Amino acid sequence: MSDAPLTDRGQVAERAASSAAFSPLYQQIKGLLLQSLDRGDWKPGEAIPSELELAARFQVSQGTVRKAIDELAAENLLLRRQGKGTFVATHHEAKVRFRFLRLTSDDGKQAVSGSQILGCQRVKAPADIAALLELRSPDMAVNIRRLLSFDQVPTILDDIWLPAAVFRGLTAETLASYKGPLYAWFESEFGVSMVRADEKIRAVNAGAEAAQLLQVEPGNALLQVERVSYTYGDRPMEVRRGLYVTERFHYRNSLN
């Protein structure tokens, strides 16, 4: 079977080694690559095997592998670099950060100047959080509250929920000792790669506590962003509720 002439192979399916569904060959290859990414065969930042090697491994042409990789690159799971290879996307890069941090200074230039941890504890997941994280009701969750400042000005108040079963060893101490983007930390410390997120945005009036922490008047309009982040395979791994001060900052978006 696997030695049949290539030109009149007739049906496409069942060439690739393992499982995978029907559909185009390159989709099956894409599925296999996704499995490898999910399993951690190749770590974030590392190069995956070359197109020719993958083609040999899967017994398909380079063009077919190429199309599979093209799609994964378009989804920002892989990163192609001509002459060097194809790499697993990582949050340990400036570029990637701005895909997930959409709040921008009105005058263009800024950077996070500080992150203050307000709290970090393991609690039984509330019903709404459990539903979003696809947990069973009695499961535990890690709840982090923090305050981000831009140019020393408190700007983002985050309330973050994570499945405790996955984020073992996450404590206030280990968290406080880490500097840099949370998602980069999740990646290297817990093997969780955030790949995609959905956000729901509203405007709300600041309550007493938020107003105090963000140093605005109670009742001031704040941007509320509820985010659910997903790893490979669309598995939700984080729920984040943020309150943004949008006096000198705005949430930028592009509609294509």
Place this chain on the structure above:
Amino acid sequence: MSDAPLTDRGQVAERAASSAAFSPLYQQIKGLLLQSLDRGDWKPGEAIPSELELAARFQVSQGTVRKAIDELAAENLLLRRQGKGTFVATHHEAKVRFRFLRLTSDDGKQAVSGSQILGCQRVKAPADIAALLELRSPDMAVNIRRLLSFDQVPTILDDIWLPAAVFRGLTAETLASYKGPLYAWFESEFGVSMVRADEKIRAVNAGAEAAQLLQVEPGNALLQVERVSYTYGDRPMEVRRGLYVTERFHYRNSLN
């Protein structure tokens, strides 16, 4: 030159008929297709010539045309339909609307129930609007104000600015007589296809006038969305400032 054997053609450039820069052949083809779209050679909703015909016309292989079309389809300028052909994207479709209307009911189901025109006049473009529309300061602009309702509830207050030179014949009357999405009307009536938009989002407290029109308390938090929409060639064609009531609706976004 144009009859040289294809296999050792050596350099890529200068094969396609007219101008276009260097770079890959398929990028040049893409440029030519964009010109045709911009010129209106093919109208929104119409089919463009088949891949084979375009390949013959440009003296390249079908694969090269294919790659050019792939990119245009990825940018939502073209729409491929297997077995039928490739079509110019149009706002006269349900799908496309939701690319630009990101406000969604919390319970998923809703539709615009009404659009009330509050004003429509030609005025000298204010400096900030002129800058965004890339007009010279003395140029005229059309200013439309309208109120959109969802399920009979006033929800969006829009302040829209258009370059008057392009939107000739746009009056309160012609505007009022049209039902349906504005962008669909712009397309068929003024030959302006909106292809892309950038948005800046903030939370603001409702002023007296907005509060009255949107039937909320003054000071209530509203979502403010400032949008600049572009046609082919990244030419800005609309500035829109919207105030959204986000009590039972939210702005949805996906981060990839």
Place this chain on the structure above:
DNA sequence: CAGTGGTCTAGACCACGTG
């Protein structure tokens, strides 16, 4: 049935990065 886009292959050559 003919025509369209969709998939797959094989092979040549280019452009880039590194040793």
Place this chain on the structure above:
DNA sequence: ACGTGGTCTAGACCACTGC
């Protein structure tokens, strides 16, 4: 010089649409 991804071609066949 070599290996990587990037471009281009040519040709076969599949899948869908509509006459």
